[in-house]
Amino acid sequence: MINPLRGMKDLTFEDSARFVYIITTAIEISKRYGYEYIETPILEETALFRRSVGESSDIVGKEMYQFEDKGGNDVCMRPEGTAGVVRAFVSAKLDRQPSTQKFYYYGPMFRYERPQKGRLREFHQFGCESFGEASVYEDFTIISMIAQIFDALGIGYELQINSLGCENCMPPYKENLVAFLTDIKEALCEDCNRRIVTNPIRVLDCKNTNCQALLQDTPKLIENLCTECDSDFSKLKDLLNNANMSYEVDTNLVRGLDYYNKAAFEFVSNDIGAQSAIAGGGRYDKLVEYLDGRATPAVGFAMGVERMMELVQMPEPSRGGIYLGTMSPEAIDTLLPLAKSKRLREQVTVEYQAKKLKAHLKAADKIGAKVAAIIGEDEFANGTIWVKDLESKEEKTIPVEEF
């Protein structure tokens, strides 16, 4: 027996129904905000992710499904969605359009990690990317939209936000931080020391309690933002307050992906174990340029479908569709044209095997049909069909043509 690869899963019945429900709900709501579908390849040049997600990230550093294809290209399976969408945006020269453009996408992502609760090697994200809008109102709008999607799905969450600054305030802050960290580097853990060089910002959310104590007094970016970033962040908080959305400012909230700037946010759930982030995103005003496009501000997010599947409250299943069966083998041929015409509008299940009435009703009940329509011996002789509503229990015998 061949099983799925480690960290990869088949989805059926209950699970696939949850999956589809989440995706369709997210699509429906994001369309209301003006998002349109974009489909991009799963396989991309490795360079795309090196340049966007960043060399210092774990994703690029050690988690990519990377290989050389038969044409000798260095390729990899996308570990996240934003890079591909931005690449597509630039490839199609949409960066030359003056208007804002909004895309939603969903699909599989691949990261070679050790699987655990809420962490698969092949997992699915639904995400949105909004291009060309620099206003903090767009940051707020996109956060509201995510909240709306979670509300619609009955998923509880906590919102965390942070500002990562911009090209004006981040570099001086970083210098400051490195100086501070270098002073205490002897006392910090191995990981922190490595990060001082590769990505000093990441030192801030080191989980080591010893390090955390030492990092208490590190300069906080949030206190060193430039005027514009500071006022944007204040504005974002005002907007959230006015909308009655509760949030927490988490100054250690650092996106692991290098391309984010300014607003960063994360939606977290306490009910799904250690992998608690159910959606994350933020602004990435420089990414289009990094990928050779014309400077275009952008905001986006991605949500983890598998994690949401643990939390979603599915609507009550209701009976639906028609079950067709007969009690005599000769009558089965008459079922097929009936099924065909009914299928123009409704879900129909046809049982090809002649069975006793009781067996048919049991089967109809089991698949959750609303109506059982059976042709028995009498009905077959008279050209009628016996129809029973499985909910109301009403039954009637009518001519086949009237069914």
Next chain:
RNA sequence: GUGGAUGUAGUUCAGCUGGUAGAGCACCUGUUUGUGGCACAGGUUGUCGCGGGUUCGAGCCCCGUCAUCCACCCCA
């Protein structure tokens, strides 16, 4: 990559200090004639993850291996 736990019927699990497997659910059949969900009765299903070893004998002990789960790490 590191650590811990677990792998027994389709599924959830039980199986005491070693004597060649059980329960609930599911499934099938029936409870007489053409009426479902309930109840009752009966029935099917297992290379006990895989490979070695110890033993007269291993689901139970030992070694290895693979897989799953959880946590670290990182993130959706």
